[in-house]
Amino acid sequence: xxxxxxxxxxxxxxxxxxxxxxxxxxxxxxxxxxxxxxxxxxxxxxxxxxxxxxxxxxxxxxxxxxxxxxxxxxxxxxxxxxxxxxxxxxxxxxxxxxxxxxxxxxxxxxxxxxxxxxxxxxxxxxxxxxxxxxxxxxxxxxxxxxxxxxxxxxxxxxxxxxxxxxxxxxxxxxxxxxxxxxxxxxxxxxxxxxxxxxxxxxxxxxxxxxxxxxxxxxxxxxxxxxxxxxxxxxxxxxxxxxxxxxxxxxxxxxxxxxxxxxxxxxxxxxxxxxxxxxxxxxxxxxxx
Amino acid sequence: xxxxxxxxxxxxxxxxxxxxxxxxxxxxxxxxxxxxxxxxxxxxxxxxxxxxxxxxxxxxxxxxxxxxxxxxxxxxxxxxxxxxxxxxxxxxxxxxxxxxxxxxxxxxxxxxxxxxxxxxxxxxxxxxxxxxxxxxxxxxxxxxxxxxxxxxxxxxxxxxxxxxxxxxxxxxxxxxxxxxxxxxxxxxxxxxxxxxxxxxxxxxxxxxxxxxxxxxxxxxxxxxxxxxxx
Numbered sequence: 423x424x425x426x427x428x429x430x431x432x433x434x435x436x437x438x439x440x441x442x443x444x445x446x447x448x449x450x451x452x453x454x455x456x457x458x459x460x461x462x463x464x465x466x467x468x469x470x471x472x473x474x475x476x477x478x479x480x481x482x483x484x485x486x487x488x489x490x491x492x493x494x495x496x497x498x499x500x501x502x503x504x505x506x507x508x509x510x511x512x513x514x515x516x517x518x519x520x521x522x523x524x525x526x527x528x529x530x531x532x533x534x535x536x537x538x539x540x541x542x543x544x545x546x547x548x549x550x551x552x553x554x555x556x557x558x559x560x561x562x563x564x565x566x567x568x569x570x571x572x573x574x575x576x577x578x579x580x581x582x583x584x585x586x587x588x589x590x591x592x593x594x595x596x597x598x599x600x601x602x603x604x605x606x607x608x609x610x611x612x613x614x615x616x617x618x619x620x621x622x623x624x625x626x627x628x629x630x631x632x633x634x635x636x637x638x639x640x641x642x643x644x645x646x647x648x649x650x651x652x653x654x655x656x657x658x659x660x661x662x663x664x665x666x667x668x669x670x671x672x673x674x675x676x677x678x679x680x681x682x683x684x685x686x687x688x689x690x691x692x693x694x695x696x697x698x699x700x701x702x703x704x705x706x707x708x709x710x
Numbered sequence: 711x712x713x714x715x716x717x718x719x720x721x722x723x724x725x726x727x728x729x730x731x732x733x734x735x736x737x738x739x740x741x742x743x744x745x746x747x748x749x750x751x752x753x754x755x756x757x758x759x760x761x762x763x764x765x766x767x768x769x770x771x772x773x774x775x776x777x778x779x780x781x782x783x784x785x786x787x788x789x790x791x792x793x794x795x796x797x798x799x800x801x802x803x804x805x806x807x808x809x810x811x812x813x814x815x816x817x818x819x820x821x822x823x824x825x826x827x828x829x830x831x832x833x834x835x836x837x838x839x840x841x842x843x844x845x846x847x848x849x850x851x852x853x854x855x856x857x858x859x860x861x862x863x864x865x866x867x868x869x870x871x872x873x874x875x876x877x878x879x880x881x882x883x884x885x886x887x888x889x890x891x892x893x894x895x896x897x898x899x900x901x902x903x904x905x906x907x908x909x910x911x912x913x914x915x916x917x918x919x920x921x922x923x924x925x926x927x928x929x930x931x932x933x934x935x936x937x938x939x940x
Contacts, residue, residue, distance in 0.1 A: 583812055583819075586801070590809040593798035600758045600792070601810040602784035602860060 437668025446616035452655030462638025463527035468624030498617025659703030718765030789862030799842025847878030
């Protein structure tokens with residue numbers, strides 16, 4: 423029973439991290455209709471920017487995480503404003519562009535920091551004992567921040583003018599623009615928010631897991647899988663699917679073992695897609 | 711308020727508008743009638759800026775808006791209720807309406823919403839329902855309220871009666887009258903000339919991308935009603 427609950431807690435913690443990543447990915451797809459292959463790159467960039475501030479400039483970790491979030495958000499904003507926005511209606515071109523950015527980012531990190539994983543430790547360690555359970559404090563901190571960030575994204579999307587405008591633009595760009603909503607102002611901001619979320623996740627999670635130039639590859643694959651499972655463009659679907667994937671990964675790795683666990687995840691996705699090809703909460707995809 | 715001179719619109723090799731000139735004065739309700747393919751929607755789309763023009767000028771309140779983006783034309787005061795309603799289907803009725811009042815500030819948005827709910831009570835009763843679940847007539851009210859939520863001095867209504875039952879045509883007509891009383895200038899396209907003529911002060915009859923006739927409602931009534939059957 424203890425094993426079951428411990429695995430559940432790890433699953434929730436993993437799910438929160440995945441949700442933060444997948445929210446950014448699905449926001450960009452849902453609002454702009456762009457599959458952002460550079461999403462994993464922003465995760466890596468967030469990790470390395472935080473690492474750079476902490477290790478080379480002696481900045482406290484909390485400030486470094488904030489700076490990494492802002493920096494990745496700013497890169498995303500500028501990338502959308504000057505490059506993606508010009509070709510946003512051409513899905514193949516945006517796909518190639520974001521893939522190109524990802525390769526540029528991961529190669530740039532490789533050149534700047536080398537291929538080895540740097541020593542980047544989470545500043546707090548130890549565990550919290552609740553009854554019979556020992557919970558790593560770093561996981562609790564990351565989980566809390568992820569949940570806070572997820573709640574903030576929800577408030578932003580469903581309780582603000584900005585979120586309402588983005589949802590309107592996602593539904594019908596032409597009509598929304600004719601109501602005075604400015605895609606050229608709002609799309610780069612949305613892209614910036616989404617990339618900032620990836621950067622935040624990278625800065626928070628890489629000190630616990632690992633930091634290397636190519637850790638963005640599995641991140642991109644997992645984000646993609648979650649977003650497809652939840653339904654492309656669905657914010658709620660991505661969040662639920664992220665926790666589902668986190669729990670399946672945790673339980674299957676405990677009860678089935680590593681490789682069988684990964685297999686279990688793909689089997690789950692396969693079953694869901696056979697039953698519901700548009701994902702758990704899928705909807706019609708915005709046209710070009 | 712709106713002055714269009716010699717407007718030309720082409721889709722590839724097809725000419726949709728050929729030297730169209732129309733004039734809408736402040737406080738008027740001007741009707742564009744014509745059969746399918748007459749060029750009414752192309753003209754509306756050119757005014758809101760979703761279709762590029764290849765000749766002519768569009769002046770709004772004395773300013774040439776031909777080079778402005780779609781959103782800037784809306785901010786300049788051009789309200790738009792599209793053909794087929796095109797509400798944001800997954801968003802609530804309240805969010806649909808308030809999306810038209812982006813950037814006005816919470817206080818003015820709430821004032822606009824309260825005013826619109828008073829004018830169209832259905833907005834209040836269905837405020838939290840997804841707009842895509844409403845009937846066609848209800849969606850038309852939502853699209854109409856969305857266009858009016860920023861208090862535009864000028865409103866473009868593209869086929870507001872399209873596909874509606876007679877009871878809803880009457881309700882939409884009443885809604886248009888309410889907006890007229892506020893002094894809003896309206897340019898309206900409609901294939902169903904009969905109910906639209908009751909609301910208009912002047913009109914233009916279009917055919918084949920050209921204005922064939924213009925004048926007061928009395929002057930264009932016969933040809934407008936004939937076009938209805940084409």
